[in-house]
Amino acid sequence: MRFSNTLRVALRALRRNTMRSILTALGMIIGVAAVITMVSIGNGAKAQVEAQVASLGQNLITVMPGSFSSGGMRSGFGGPPTLTPEDAEAIATEVPNIDGVSPEVRDRSQILANGLNWNTNVNGVGPDYPYVRNWPIAAGAMFTEQDVKSLAKVALIGRTVADQVFPNEDPLGQTLRIRNLPFRIIGVLSPKGFSVFGSDEDDVVIIPYSSHMRRVSRRSNISMIRIQAATPEKIDTVKAEVEDLLTQRRRGREPDFVVRTQEELATAATQANKTMTGLLAGIAGVSLIVGGIGIMNIMLVSVTERTREIGIRLAIGAHGRDVLTQFLIEAILLSSLGGIIGVAVGIGGSQLLSSYNGWPVVVPTLWIGISVAGSAVVGIVSGFYPAYKAAQLDPIDALRYE
Amino acid sequence: MAPVVQIREIHKIYESGEVPVHAVRGVSLDIHEGEFVALMGASGSGKSTLMNILGCLDRPTKGTYLLDGIDIDKLDRNELADLRNQKLGFVFQGYNLLPRTTALENVELPMLYGRSRQLSIDEIRERAMHCLDIVGLSKRFDHFPNQLSGGQQQRVAIARGLVNKPQVLLADEPTGNLDSRTAVEVMGVFQKLNDQGITIVMVTHELDIARFCKRNLILRDGLVVRDEAVSDRTFAPHELEKLKQAETAAKLITATLT
Numbered sequence: 300m301r302f303s304n305t306l307r308v309a310l311r312a313l314r315r316n317t318m319r320s321i322l323t324a325l326g327m328i329i330g331v332a333a334v335i336t337m338v339s340i341g342n343g344a345k346a347q348v349e350a351q352v353a354s355l356g357q358n359l360i361t362v363m364p365g366s367f368s369s370g371g372m373r374s375g376f377g378g379p380p381t382l383t384p385e386d387a388e389a390i391a392t393e394v395p396n397i398d399g400v401s402p403e404v405r406d407r408s409q410i411l412a413n414g415l416n417w418n419t420n421v422n423g424v425g426p427d428y429p430y431v432r433n434w435p436i437a438a439g440a441m442f443t444e445q446d447v448k449s450l451a452k453v454a455l456i457g458r459t460v461a462d463q464v465f466p467n468e469d470p471l472g473q474t475l476r477i478r479n480l481p482f483r484i485i486g487v488l489s490p491k492g493f494s495v496f497g498s499d500e501d502d503v504v505i506i507p508y509s510s511h512m513r514r515v516s517r518r519s520n521i522s523m524i525r526i527q528a529a530t531p532e533k534i535d536t537v538k539a540e541v542e543d544l545l546t547q548r549r550r551g552r553e554p555d556f557v558v559r560t561q562e563e564l565a566t567a568a569t570q571a572n573k574t575m576t577g578l579l580a581g582i583a584g585v586s587l588i589v590g591g592i593g594i595m596n597i598m599l600v601s602v603t604e605r606t607r608e609i610g611i612r613l614a615i616g617a618h619g620r621d622v623l624t625q626f627l628i629e630a631i632l633l634s635s636l637g638g639i640i641g642v643a644v645g646i647g648g649s650q651l652l653s654s655y656n657g658w659p660v661v662v663p664t665l666w667i668g669i670s671v672a673g674s675a676v677v678g679i680v681s682g683f684y685p686a687y688k689a690a691q692l693d694p695i696d697a698l699r700y701e
Numbered sequence: 702m703a704p705v706v707q708i709r710e711i712h713k714i715y716e717s718g719e720v721p722v723h724a725v726r727g728v729s730l731d732i733h734e735g736e737f738v739a740l741m742g743a744s745g746s747g748k749s750t751l752m753n754i755l756g757c758l759d760r761p762t763k764g765t766y767l768l769d770g771i772d773i774d775k776l777d778r779n780e781l782a783d784l785r786n787q788k789l790g791f792v793f794q795g796y797n798l799l800p801r802t803t804a805l806e807n808v809e810l811p812m813l814y815g816r817s818r819q820l821s822i823d824e825i826r827e828r829a830m831h832c833l834d835i836v837g838l839s840k841r842f843d844h845f846p847n848q849l850s851g852g853q854q855q856r857v858a859i860a861r862g863l864v865n866k867p868q869v870l871l872a873d874e875p876t877g878n879l880d881s882r883t884a885v886e887v888m889g890v891f892q893k894l895n896d897q898g899i900t901i902v903m904v905t906h907e908l909d910i911a912r913f914c915k916r917n918l919i920l921r922d923g924l925v926v927r928d929e930a931v932s933d934r935t936f937a938p939h940e941l942e943k944l945k946q947a948e949t950a951a952k953l954i955t956a957t958l959t
Binding site: 304307308311315316607608610611612613614615616617618619620621694695698 | 753756758759778779782783785786787791793797799800801802806810811813814815822861865
C-alpha cells in the first residue's frame with residue numbers, strides 16, 4: 300500500500316473525531332508553549348545581564364590593589380593603592396594578546412565651569428580608556444599618548460556633567476576648573492547609563508592619568524588597571540600572565556594586587572539566572588511529558604474504541620503494518636501539529652508578556668527546533684505501543700468485539 | 702473448469718475452553734464460478750466457522766482449502782490479507798461500516814489497501830461511485846452510515862464487497878437485521894449481481910431467504926447433511942410485487958373497517 304493512502308486514511312480518522320483530536324493536541328500545545336515561553340523569559344533575563352556586563356567593556360580584566368601586610372598589620376582589599384603606572388606600562392609591553400591597557404586613578408572633587416560648580420568623579424585614565432571600556436566619544440576626540448607624556452591639561456566629560464555644567468552650551472573648547480587648575484574640554488563621552496552597581500556612569504570627568512597624579516591628586520599610585528584581552532578565549536591566559544608579571548615585579552614581596560575578569564563578575568548574576576531558567580524549563584518539560592502521556596492515553600482508548608474498525612480494515616486486506624503505520628501517523632500528526640501550534644502560542648505568549656510586563660524576552664530558535672522535534676518524538680513513543688497493539692489484533696476477534 | 706472454492710476434509714477444533722470444541726468435522730465442498738450458495742443450519746452447526754474459513758479469516762485445523770487454485774495453508778498473515786483483498790468480498794451481518802465515514806469513503810476502503818493495483822485517487826473514487834451505482838445508492842454517496850437505513854447500509858456494504866472485483870462474494874447473514882421487505886430488496890441486489898456472473902456464498906438461517914439462491918447446503922454438527930439445488934427459486938421482483946399487493950389489500954381492509 301502506498302504511503303499516501305495510509306496518510307489519507309490517518310487524516311480521515313483524525314477528521315472523523317475532530318473534537319478528540321483537538322483536545323489531544325491541546326495537551327501538546329500547552330506543553331510546548333510553556334517550554335517556549337519559559338525559555339524565552341529565561342533567555343531574555345540572561346541577555347539583559349549579559350548586556351549589562353558587556354557595558355563594562357569587552358573581554359575585560361581588571362587589576363585592583365589587594366591586601367598586603369606591613370609590619371604585621373594587614374590591610375583589606377582595596378587598601379592603600381600600591382599599583383603604579385609603571386605596572387600598567389609593563390603589562391602593555393610584555394603581555395601578549397592584549398588590545399588595550401588603561402591605568403585608572405579615581406578621585407572625587409568639586410569642578411567649576413561656566414559659572415556653575417558640580418561635585419563629580421574625576422578620573423585619570425590612559426588613551427585606551429574609551430576603547431577598553433567600550434565607550435564611544437560623542438563629540439570631539441580622546442587625548443593622546445602625547446598628552447599623557449606632557450601632563451596636558453585636557454579633559455573629556457560625561458553626559459551628566461555636560462548637562463549640569465553646560466546646560467545650553469556646547470562644552471567643546473570650554474574651560475573646566477578642577478582644584479582651580481584650568482582644563483580644556485576636548486571631548487564629550489556618549490551616554491552610558493547606570494553601572495551594574497547602580498551608580499551613574501555619565502557623572503564623570505576624565506583627564507590623562509599623569510596630569511591627575513602630578514597636578515590634581517598628587518598621588519604616586521593608581522586605583523586600578525583595566526586590560527582588554529584580544530579575544531574571549533585569551534582572557535584566562537592574559538589573566539595568568541598579568542599575575543605572573545606583577546608578581547615578578549614585586550620581587551618576592553607578598554602580592555598586593557588582585558586580578559579579576561569580567562566573567563567572574565558576571566558569573567554570580569548569570570548563575571542565578573541559569574538556575575531560574577533550568578527550573579522553568581524543568582516545569583515546562585514536565586508539562587510536555589504530561590502532554591505526551593495524554594496522547595498515549597487517547598491512542599490507547601482509541602485502539603480499544605476502534606477495535607471493530609481495525610477488524611474491518613484487517614478483514615478487507617489491511618496488513619498489520621498498515622494499521623501500525625496508520626495509528627503511528629495519527630499520533631505523530633497530532634503531536635507535531637500540537638508542537639507547531641504550541642511554538643506559535645509560546646512565541647505569541649512571550650511577546651505578550653514582554654509588552655505587558657516589560658520583561659525582556661528572547662525567543663530561542665534552537666528551542667523551537669527542539670520543541671517540534673521533541674513533540675514528534677513524543678508522538679512516536681506514545682503512539683507506538685497502542686499502534687503495535689492494534690496491529691497485532693486478530694481480525695475475527697476484532698470483528699466480534701462489541 | 703476448476704472450482705473457485707475447493708475444500709477437502711476440513712476440520713476446525715477450538716482448544717480455547719476446557720473441552721476442545723469440534724466445530725467443523727470434515728467438510729468437503731466445491732463451488733464453481735457463477736454459483737449462488739446458501740449455507741444453512743441452526744446455531745452451533747458450524748456455519749459461521751466454515752464461513753470464516755472460506756473468507757480466509759481463520760485457518761482450518763485439518764484439511765486443504767484451495768481458493769482460485771491457491772492453497773491458503775501456505776500463505777502467511779500478510780499474504781492472506783492480500784488474498785482477502787483481491788479475491789474475496791465481504792458483507793458482514795452487522796454491516797460493519799466505518800462510523801462517521803461517508804458511504805463513498807467506506808466503499809473506497811478496500812482499494813486503499815489494494816497492493817497489486819496502484820490506482821490514483823480519481824480512479825478509486827470513480828470505481829467506488831460505480832459500485833454504489835450498481836447497488837442503487839450513488840445519489841447518497843456523501844451520507845454517513847447513521848443517515849442511512851439498514852437496507853441502505855447493507856447495500857453500501859455490498860458495494861464495498863464488490864469494489865475489488867472479487868472471485869467470491871461472501872455474505873454472513875446479510876438479511877439478519879432487516880425487515881422482510883428490505884431483505885427482499887437486498888436479495889434482489891444479490892440476484893442481479895449473480896446474474897452478472899459473480900459467485901456468491903451466503904449464510905442464512907431463514908428458509909425463504911435461502912430460496913433466493915441456486916444451491917442450498919445444510920450443516921448440522923459440523924457436517925454437510927444436505928446439498929441440493931433449489932428447484933422452486935423465488936425471484937426478488939416477483940416477491941416485491943406480491944408484497945405490494947398484500948399491502949394494498951391490507952390497506953383496503955383497514956379502510957373498510959374504519
